[in-house]
Amino acid sequence: MRTFEVYKNIRKRAVIFGLPISLFAVMMIAILASLLVIIFSFSFGMIIGVLIINAALYIVLTRINNNPQIFQMAKAFPRIISNKRNSGFDYEQD
Template identity: 75%
Template structure:
């Protein structure tokens, strides 16, 4: 008999097929678009291309979900942390 793990972090973020709701919606739109392309272009290459594209998109989105540091371009903390108020007046000319 199979055991199913209970997903207890539903308040944190809902997950469907390992993706958050917004990314799951993106992949569903991609699948619907590829189905329309397949219906209107009876080509075997187009069918294989759509399947490969959807599979690659799913793999890429799950990788991005599990490792969000891939697209982080800025540093997490500033170089200088100070409690002084910034008045916006610079006393030294550039």
């Protein structure tokens, strides 16, 4: 009889095949699009190419999931923290 491990990380976000729900949805859309390509093209090379592209997409999405700092362009914290309303004027000398 099989034994199943109890999922104790209930407070963490949901993961399917190692991807969060949003990245899993991107993967499923890519798979559906590739199935349409396979159905309407009868080339063996196209089928192999689509399989390679889907595998590469899965690898890229798992890397993005494991290292989200890759796409972070802005700084994490602002230069100045203040409750004063920002008027848009800069009075200091350059």
